Amino acid sequence: MGRGGDADAMPDEFSLIERLFEPLAGPEGLGLKDDAAVFTPRVGYDLVLSKDAIAEGRHYLSSDPPDTVAKKLLRVNLSDLAAKGATPRGYLLSCAWSAETPLDWMQAFADGLEEDQSKFDLSLWGGDTIRVSGPTVFSLTAIGEVPSGRAVTRSGAAPGDDLWVTGTIGDAALGLLVAQGEYAGTEPEDRDYLISRYRIPQPPVAFGKQLSGFASAALDVSDGLLADLDHLCAASQVGARLDRSAIPLSPVFKKCTTSTEERWGLVYGGGDDYQILFAAPREKQERVVDLARAANVQVSCIGCLTEAQDVVVLDEAGQSIDVAPAGFSHF
Amino acid sequence: MGRGGDADAMPDEFSLIERLFEPLAGPEGLGLKDDAAVFTPRVGYDLVLSKDAIAEGRHYLSSDPPDTVAKKLLRVNLSDLAAKGATPRGYLLSCAWSAETPLDWMQAFADGLEEDQSKFDLSLWGGDTIRVSGPTVFSLTAIGEVPSGRAVTRSGAAPGDDLWVTGTIGDAALGLLVAQGEYAGTEPEDRDYLISRYRIPQPPVAFGKQLSGFASAALDVSDGLLADLDHLCAASQVGARLDRSAIPLSPVFKKCTTSTEERWGLVYGGGDDYQILFAAPREKQERVVDLARAANVQVSCIGCLTEAQDVVVLDEAGQSIDVAPAGFSHF
Structure with a gap:
């Protein structure tokens, strides 16, 4: 995909990231320019990290509205953080877009993320944007924090609980x-x-x-x-x-x-x-x-x-x- | 995909994770049973997080040996950590396998990860395994640490350097x-x-x-x-x-x-x-x-x-x- 081009054409990777995702980035994301996030953990807290992928046609339907796909992707990870007792802080996102994905679908997807960032009080820290020849696949890594030693696991239940x-x-x-x-x-x-x-x-x-x-x-x-x-x-x-x-x-x-x-x-x-x-x-x-x-x-x-x-x-x-x-x- | 079945058949998701990825998991991964990792950051260090995706046919060739695909996936992220001055600690992995991927390809892929974990001294903390109808897509999130405030960005260079x-x-x-x-x-x-x-x-x-x-x-x-x-x-x-x-x-x-x-x-x-x-x-x-x-x-x-x-x-x-x-x- 070349650089520049007319306004209606699909932007290149950097323009797309600037347009869709920079407005969502927190300070940890370094403006999404650095290929990495830098985050200073709070003393006295453990980090909880969850990473889930969803694929078109398998975890969501092609006909699902794009903002709901974005929210589902984020929320299936927030659900894992919640089950550990953690408070969400940030996330990283990989988008592997199918060739058929139009720009307005991507924009509506980003708008869905923006709404949920505000609702759940977290921000985008980084990620990656690629094209694939098959169906779209998203992967999201959510990071939360929990007071040290207080993460809830699956293994602590006792008979009588x-x-x-x-x-x-x-x-x-x-x-x-x-x-x-x-x-x-x-x-x-x-x-x-x-x-x-x-x-x-x-x-x-x-x-x-x-x-x-x-x-x-x-x-x-x-x-x-x-x-x-x-x-x-x-x-x-x-x-x-x-x-x-x-x-x-x-x-x-x-x-x-x-x-x-x-x-x-x-x-x-x-x-x-x-x-x-x-x-x-x-x-x-x-x-x-x-x-x-x-x-x-x-x-x-x-x-x-x-x-x-x-x-x-x-x-x-x-x-x-x-x-x-x-x-x-x-x- | 059903559970159980004969020994030659593709194992279900849980058996596959147990077979391929549990041997790679560090203590932060909670045995890969909890859908999330728990990590206690060291005081005095910032975390650096990088997330890159690679897709079959675009970032690697279908004919590439699977252990080299695994190493490439890990190393493109370790490269981002290195450029920030960070020391790798762990990673989370999403595998969206194409329907054609045989078990021995997956096993060789996991073996490649194991070799590089040992070489670069980090461990698997978690992730996700799904099937897709298109080409295989991997996404990896690498986490490293750097003394607080010492991450190297792109923006600090001065004329004369x-x-x-x-x-x-x-x-x-x-x-x-x-x-x-x-x-x-x-x-x-x-x-x-x-x-x-x-x-x-x-x-x-x-x-x-x-x-x-x-x-x-x-x-x-x-x-x-x-x-x-x-x-x-x-x-x-x-x-x-x-x-x-x-x-x-x-x-x-x-x-x-x-x-x-x-x-x-x-x-x-x-x-x-x-x-x-x-x-x-x-x-x-x-x-x-x-x-x-x-x-x-x-x-x-x-x-x-x-x-x-x-x-x-x-x-x-x-x-x-x-x-x-x-x-x-x-x-």
């Missing part, structure tokens, strides 16, 4: 099906709600910053509730009892899922909610509820952790039921 | 042409040398750690010598006089480039050498030479910086010559 989840479960998985043309009879406002839950995750970032005050273990619900619960149990070497009736479902989700099988399939195995699944000692219940209320986040106690190293799901009558764990594979 | 470069220039650009089938008459050992220079950059990482002791500005030669010199001059608001005869060329490069035009075209505009172009005050000459000798790195003084804000190239007779700056665009 309560099992909690933020927000509602299943909306994103159902939203994907709706976006793909299923559930044709769904009412417009319900469609909008569900699709937006798929496109724009709502990770509880402000609540996540408090996690190290009460959580013994945490992770985000990205692979599906049962698969992620498996990850937590395996890392903490515990089992779990999950009370199905306590799993938080949105009114729209309940209204739009008609069969029991379909509903629980989406709840157990659907991914992409990017809520936080966490364990906390029983005596912290009141604290959890108070902090969630202060952060304006819904929390639900959905079971407890056990000595036995397996996951038991109880139905509405308290009877153990067989479920085939089948998480959504992003791979 | 010497202009230096490490290693030799042009080999990588010629190596790419050879790898693409040009220069058919080249002798085998010369071919091997040039192709290896294209495939496996040799950034002067140990020398880079010393940069803040003498360099007023620095960057890596990735876009082409003249384009990168332009970047340095623009950031430092200076001009430059470049003595063409002082530019370091390898014996093989000199032997294989027959026409003057071809030779200087590759030197001025060829990218991918990943050497360091730096400015240093005249009184630091001896120090630069001593430190380079200690680090076993070739350094050449190729000109100086000037008040006039343009770049003048002098030929072997000291005459100013016209050159059309045309950097290699990675975009």
Whole structure:
């Protein structure tokens, strides 16, 4: 790609970075001129780093609005920081644009990032912009901070701890099906709600910053509730009892899922909610509820952790039921 | 992609990460189980972060051996850290594998990373593994540290400073042409040398750690010598006089480039050498030479910086010559 050229042509790499990304850069990014960021960590804090990639046609649909793609990319990483108890500070971004990506799509993508930077109080530190002959692939590295030694991992849960989840479960998985043309009879406002839950995750970032005050273990619900619960149990070497009736479902989700099988399939195995699944000692219940209320986040106690190293799901009558764990594979 | 299956089948995402990448993980990576890394920065140090992506068919050839692709990916980022005066500590990696990538290619790629981790003394902290329907795209974020306030930027050079470069220039650009089938008459050992220079950059990482002791500005030669010199001059608001005869060329490069035009075209505009172009005050000459000798790195003084804000190239007779700056665009 040559330099200069007429105004309507795609700008070269440097002009594109100047136009799209320099307005997003924080001081750590050195004006995006230096191929690297320089950041002075605060004494007394650990850094938490998360790096997730999303690809066109796999993690988002080509028809998704570009600002929502940008927000999803950022938020799937902010969700990982939140589950560690970290406060976001900055991010680096790689864009591998497909040859078909028009400039206005790129601009709308950058605008989406700008909105979320402001919402979540972080800035762009650097990255890279390339062209590829296949579908667009983005990769983002988010950096957050947590008081030293206070990062919440997956491995600290103990038998007897309560099992909690933020927000509602299943909306994103159902939203994907709706976006793909299923559930044709769904009412417009319900469609909008569900699709937006798929496109724009709502990770509880402000609540996540408090996690190290009460959580013994945490992770985000990205692979599906049962698969992620498996990850937590395996890392903490515990089992779990999950009370199905306590799993938080949105009114729209309940209204739009008609069969029991379909509903629980989406709840157990659907991914992409990017809520936080966490364990906390029983005596912290009141604290959890108070902090969630202060952060304006819904929390639900959905079971407890056990000595036995397996996951038991109880139905509405308290009877153990067989479920085939089948998480959504992003791979 | 399903779970389990027969031994010859491609493993699922989690098994693949366990097999390929867990052996590479440092303690900051939390066993690659937590979707995030936790790192305690050393007091008194700034962090330098670099993120570069490479795509199959654009930054490396499908026929390149996978271990060299891994090394190139890591080294283009280590080169950015070196040019800031930083010491590498860790990295995060996103792999977006094309559907055609076989497991043994992935394994050889991981083996290449392992060799370079050992050579450059850093470890894997985390990342992400996905599949894409187009060509493979990798993105890597490298994290290094530099004593607080001592990072070398592009913007600190002053008129009168010497202009230096490490290693030799042009080999990588010629190596790419050879790898693409040009220069058919080249002798085998010369071919091997040039192709290896294209495939496996040799950034002067140990020398880079010393940069803040003498360099007023620095960057890596990735876009082409003249384009990168332009970047340095623009950031430092200076001009430059470049003595063409002082530019370091390898014996093989000199032997294989027959026409003057071809030779200087590759030197001025060829990218991918990943050497360091730096400015240093005249009184630091001896120090630069001593430190380079200690680090076993070739350094050449190729000109100086000037008040006039343009770049003048002098030929072997000291005459100013016209050159059309045309950097290699990675975009």
